[in-house]
Amino acid sequence: GAGVSQTPSNKVTEKGKYVELRCDPISGHTALYWYRQSLGQGPEFLIYFQGTGAADDSGLPNDRFFAVRPEGSVSTLKIQRTERGDSAVYLCASSPAGRGVGYTFGSGTRLTVV
Amino acid sequence: GQQVMQIPQYQHVQEGEDFTTYCNSSTTLSNIQWYKQRPGGHPVFLIQLVKSGEVKKQKRLTFQFGEAKKNSSLHITATQTTDVGTYFCAGSLGTDKLIFGTGTRLQVFP
Numbered sequence: 001g002a003g004v005s006q007t008p009s010n011k012v013t014e015k016g017k018y019v020e021l022r023c024d025p026i027s028g029h030t031a032l033y034w035y036r037q038s039l040g041q042g043p044e045f046l047i048y049f050q051g052t053g054a055a056d057d058s059g060l061p062n063d064r065f066f067a068v069r070p071e072g073s074v075s076t077l078k079i080q081r082t083e084r085g086d087s088a089v090y091l092c093a094s095s096p097a098g099r100g101v102g103y104t105f106g107s108g109t110r111l112t113v114v
Numbered sequence: 115g116q117q118v119m120q121i122p123q124y125q126h127v128q129e130g131e132d133f134t135t136y137c138n139s140s141t142t143l144s145n146i147q148w149y150k151q152r153p154g155g156h157p158v159f160l161i162q163l164v165k166s167g168e169v170k171k172q173k174r175l176t177f178q179f180g181e182a183k184k185n186s187s188l189h190i191t192a193t194q195t196t197d198v199g200t201y202f203c204a205g206s207l208g209t210d211k212l213i214f215g216t217g218t219r220l221q222v223f224p
Contacts, residue, residue: 031210033210033211033212035214041216041217042118042202042214042215042216042217043157043202043204043214044214045211045212045213045214048210048211050210055209055210055211056209056211091156091157095210101162102147102149102159102160102161102162103147103149103157103159103212104159105156105157105158106156107155107156108156
């Protein structure tokens with residue numbers, strides 16, 4: 001596609017529920033990144049993929065968070081047993097292969113846990 | 115862990131005044147990127163700096179990478195209301211992963 005697409009744009013869920021956030025990167029971009037951003041803060045790294053594999057998942061806060069990219073394109077971020085502290089904007093970005101090229105971000109999914 | 119700090123946190127300027135934000139990393143970076151995020155929007159890539167002491171210009175914006183590759187700055191000459199937003203630096207340690215700074219929010223009064 002022309003840009004990075006994230007769905008849903010907004011998600012309200014109850015504490016303890018499971019949620020899935022989807023990211024559709026720019027066609028041909030092999031690298032895909034997940035960040036989360038709280039109000040007034042910079043994006044916080046969660047995980048990134050090169051192709052189908054997670055190249056670095058050191059930013060996932062705990063084992064309630066998991067992400068997949070089974071075919072090297074679309075990625076899903078999965079959060080189990082959501083907590084109020086998980087509320088944030090979850091940003092996905094993609095970039096072409098190789099280092100040194102800026103990220104293209106999607107518009108994000110605003111997750112609110114009530 | 116690696117930290118990237120930016121100062122100031124907020125800056126309010128009159129239209130036409132200059133603006134500078136400073137970025138400091140706790141570790142030496144392989145490269146640094148700058149992003150702009152408009153209110154309610156998502157970060158948009160502006161530029162990447164790779165070499166020690168590198169200076170790049172984009173119209174009224176001047177970006178510098180420090181000699182030790184641990185700090186960087188963004189200077190905007192003669193600000194306009196369209197410059198409003200939060201400016202983030204983001205550093206890399208040699209992989210594709212970026213660590214974003216704390217950001218500087220710029221407000222421009224007409």
